[in-house]
Amino acid sequence: MAEETTMESSARAPKGRKLPMPDVFVILFSFMILVMILSHIIPAGSYERIQKNGLTQVSTDSFQYIDSTPLGFLDLFTAIHQGLTGASSIIFLILVVGGALKVIESTGVINKGIYRLIHLAKGRQNILIIMFCTTFAILASVGIAPNLAIAFIPIGLLLSRSLQLDPIVGVAMIFLGAYAGFSGGVFDPVVTVTGQKIAELPLFSGFLFRGVIFLVFLGITIAYICRYARRIKQDPDSSLMGSATMASRQEKDDLEAAPMLSLSHKAVLLLIPAAIGAFLYGGFNFGWGIKELSAIFIILGIATAMICRITPNDFVKRMMAGASEVMYGALVVGVAAAVIVLLKQASLIDTIVHSIVNSLDSHGKIMAMQLLYAFNLTFNGLITSGTGQAAIVMPIMVPIGDMLEVTRQSTFITFKLGDAVTNIITPLSGTLMACLAIARVSYVAWFRFVLPLALIWVVVGGIFVAVAVGINYGPF
Template identity: 70%
Template sequence: MPDVFIILFAFMVLVLIASYLIPAGTYERSTQGGLTQVDTESFRFIDAAPLNAMDLFTAMHNGLVNASTLVFLILIVGGVLKVIESTGAISAGIYKLLRLAKGRQNVLILIFCTTFATLASVGVGANLAIAFIPIGLFLARSMKLDPVVGVAIIFLGSYAGFGAGVFDPTVTVTGQTIAELPLFSGVLYRAAIFVVFLAITAAYICRYARLVKQDPAASVMGAAAFEGIALDGQPEQNAPFTRTHKWVLALFVFGFGFFLFGAFNHGWGIPQLSATFIMMGIATALIARISPNTFIQRLMSGAREVLYGALVVGVAAAVIVLLRQAQLIDTLVHAVATSLDGHGKIVAMEFLYLFNLVFNGLITSGTGQAAIVMPIMVPIGDMLEVTRQATFITFKLGDAVTNIITPLSGTLMACLAIARVSYVEWFKFVWPLVLLWIVTGGLFVAVAVAIDIGPF
């Protein structure tokens, strides 16, 4: 399958071609209450502005410049989270939970799903699930279950939390910034999404685990699922949960609380969020007695790990740069809004939700997808008289669901490779859950539109 950068470049080429075929158009815009609003009755066609080859390549630079605030935020967050992870606080905390559960199957599944959902919802990216798959396999084997359960409690738990993105400092911040919403606004509604998605996911895994426990032949991998899977190098289960680990995790929680206080009371934005993470990183280094040079090395290591995703944001923004330069965005918005006219707000937003589900199958980077989709969805939502928060929720839910089944997801394929679970086996296991997530997401979209959910 083509790399996401190749897919994005293909989109850029399509925009270049479209600039010669699709008429340019524009809406009149005005600022009302701090939001840029589109005058829905003002659309008109204008002289075409076809692109050339130089426009195609300069758009990459301009896209990175336009998205620089988000790019730097992602690099800083990735670096600081690497510093926190390197202290062992996250893995030690997980093993502490493992010991407290004392082998109770459903309790263990719920604890692990909740733990990784919580981590993903506060920005410890779902990609981190890859590193913890061996722990999931160890747990599944200890309960005499198959590797699918080992992958599911880590990977699906992470994406249940990612779908809500309660305090996600990357995708949620990207989408809300483009929608001109206060950062992390709508937190109570996303918390409800978090609880429902987590409950559905945990119940689904528990049901499957019960069937496999009763009859190993019920496994999608067959009765001998664990044969040939070596867990050498498994992290030590008895790793102590030290006072340092407790302080590091407490600092992480305090740091988020500190930023949220500033965001809701003083209008803090991305620069202050970046600053908060930098302060958390330095404080973590002091607590864990990490030397300055080692701190920088780990910070840079974490930044390197998320560099790919950060650059995806910039290149995705290049697509929007070209669409704006060719003045095609408003033409596309007008065409979509016209096609949705007469369907009613809820039905129209459900169509946008389904569109985003399909689009996410191609662009699995949440931040990259936000950079492309949100500038188009926001004016459509405005024309439908849907609140910006409801439009963002429609994007966020559409961004999450197909990540757990698309073979274009590098995280999914890496997790399956570690566990030696084939994609066909995973598909057989997960497709009913995907349908449940799609329906549940659609209901949350409908409710958000129906209640005119506000910015807070």
């Protein structure tokens, strides 16, 4: 990987601007300070939680203001510890994945595999972007959490460099592809199942409409990335990260000059989809989660070492080198979680939910659902966990939809679209920040790149909400 630099150095400041781009940790700590200030202004509130069908749900009529617990200076720093420990599973996953992929990358198989992929596509970047975006969209739509995108960012970076494109493209074709698929959640056994279960809908019902959402969001995303890639290929200086971040012709020639894949390399390439397939099978049949995914990547690293005859000591060194390269991104996840810790400590989340829900009174069906959609977009900027948001919001949305005589499937899709869109831009998303940290893309550069796409997604999502309400989107 390239010589380590700070994230802000990967984006060039406009001419005449002397202030440096803020590091992601600075942005997140600013959010923490804002929450501390708000805890002294906004009254605390709480909904009663009840257990129903094994799920923790909100009792919709139980909101009450409670004694405020304003946050103090020390809380800012203890929250960082709590955020890191609370996000320990995903942090460990990032370190393990970084280590395992470093072992695989060190064998040369990734470079050679990408070269073969480029050769088969005859160097046509649009075909490669379509292939990567579609692959990760399908994975996300069937329940592979978009968090998995973190593991493949290094591969996306190698591909973008081999095509003489900037790291933004490498992140986008994987990360945005995953969230384009997540927007529809066609057969997502986690968020879709959780939301539909709370809404008392048949599980996976309404999949045809969600399939249309999947195709539209994916098509828009692919077109957007291809347009940006074509622009910077024609004019490298138009890259939001500057032409210096793009591979030189010599680097491209070096990659293409790599020898053909050996038998051991082919075996390693087969191991990667086999590992993902094993996790898919375990996820659907045995309820596997992050700890099993971490275990699979450890096994993948060990199996690669055995096939390529890497000594045990060398294996450990390569694992540690890979883990150190993604340490920045792993710590970002914990600090992002610290913001949520502060919101919970100050009991502000339920107050925010209650205030926004009250604003939906006295509106027609479509307008009320559009406002509910807007609320979800905003709320998802704070609570990026789909299951967490479903547990808090869906029990409140369902009775509102019933009172508006809106089908529960329409209420659910309003939640689902609101849950998906802002994940690609909110700095509170641990997945996004980890991907950017691994790729050394500054949040400011990413924000400038993705903002138009996020606005398009917001508008398209609103159209789908209006259509769902208009056609009385039913259970099937």
